[in-house]
Amino acid sequence: MPALHLVAASPDSSAALQSCLRCAADDDAILLIGNGVYGAVAGPFLRSTRRVGLKRWFALEADVVARGMRSQLAESVTLVDDAAFVDLVANHQPIVSWS
Amino acid sequence: MMRNTILSSDRRRDPMNISIAIHGDAAASESPSLALRFARAAVAKGHRIHRVFFYHAGVALANSLVVQPQGERDIAEEWAAFARDHDVELAVCIAAALRRGVLSDDDAARYERGGSNVKPPFRIVGLGQWVDAVVASDRVVTFPA
Amino acid sequence: MSRRILFLVSHAPRRGALGAELLDELLIGAAFEQRVSLLFVGDGVYQLADGTGGSSARGLRALPTYDVTDVFVERAAVKARNLDAERFVIPARSLARPAIRRLIATQDVVVPD
Numbered sequence: 374m375p376a377l378h379l380v381a382a383s384p385d386s387s388a389a390l391q392s393c394l395r396c397a398a399d400d401d402a403i404l405l406i407g408n409g410v411y412g413a414v415a416g417p418f419l420r421s422t423r424r425v426g427l428k429r430w431f432a433l434e435a436d437v438v439a440r441g442m443r444s445q446l447a448e449s450v451t452l453v454d455d456a457a458f459v460d461l462v463a464n465h466q467p468i469v470s471w472s
Numbered sequence: 473m474m475r476n477t478i479l480s481s482d483r484r485r486d487p488m489n490i491s492i493a494i495h496g497d498a499a500a501s502e503s504p505s506l507a508l509r510f511a512r513a514a515v516a517k518g519h520r521i522h523r524v525f526f527y528h529a530g531v532a533l534a535n536s537l538v539v540q541p542q543g544e545r546d547i548a549e550e551w552a553a554f555a556r557d558h559d560v561e562l563a564v565c566i567a568a569a570l571r572r573g574v575l576s577d578d579d580a581a582r583y584e585r586g587g588s589n590v591k592p593p594f595r596i597v598g599l600g601q602w603v604d605a606v607v608a609s610d611r612v613v614t615f616p617a
Numbered sequence: 618m619s620r621r622i623l624f625l626v627s628h629a630p631r632r633g634a635l636g637a638e639l640l641d642e643l644l645i646g647a648a649f650e651q652r653v654s655l656l657f658v659g660d661g662v663y664q665l666a667d668g669t670g671g672s673s674a675r676g677l678r679a680l681p682t683y684d685v686t687d688v689f690v691e692r693a694a695v696k697a698r699n700l701d702a703e704r705f706v707i708p709a710r711s712l713a714r715p716a717i718r719r720l721i722a723t724q725d726v727v728v729p730d
Contacts, residue, residue: 392659398718407502455513456481469727472616
């Protein structure tokens, strides 16, 4: 079963996203939560993923909307509501959190 | 215009036992509020929250002496209400709690401190309760500081 | 029942109890006969190089007493920081990225620092 990586810190505030990308397998899912959603802003996101390839990218919708970022998201990031967050957890093992 | 696809929720699947670890305090981290949203959604989907384990800075949520300013969310109280409504255990690691000044009646007596300050229904437990939760759960989700 | 629990250290040593608290969880997991392992990635590799004798280093030295021998380190992170693995607080098996991904994939639970 693929792993689910939760990234809770913005790319500039910590190495969380970078470390996650080095340790995540290609079929793993990466869910950006809290300030982690800043990692989904189009420009920086494309720079992150260019070197490590596209994994399955998700961002918590409530956190994106709370930060007024909806129109700035990279297109390949799928928005996820809290119920779908639970489904991601149910469908992946282990759950790896990065901060 | 919405450019991003939205993941919609699966049909209901078999209920799971899920444990949650919270490592951050509400004053400095979104960890407790993110975890609460997740817990509410998990219960709404029919899963069971086996235990919520508060460790590192997260033990501060159990501090009954905290006074929230008027008009600000009281995440600790929201957790307490959630725990009561859904019969979920809020377990606070004793070693982390002692270090950060959250003391049960027993600890206050043992260490001759002025008073105890654990907010019900949070409970002080040993670290073994975390291992127990890991063994008993299908999934363990940590919300880091 | 015994779970596979990986403790994942990605931060350089920090002030306070955080390092010791992670190791406490690991040791209690071992004491309760869980299959525990420890992986240092990124700046986390500095915890292996910690010559200060702090609580984290003391905790690491206790691992063999608890029969915890599955200690791993990200090869690229050690190299990028010019660290000498011979001088680590405890021995750690060096892993390239594919091996790290496989290690994570086999776990039931991952605990971050």
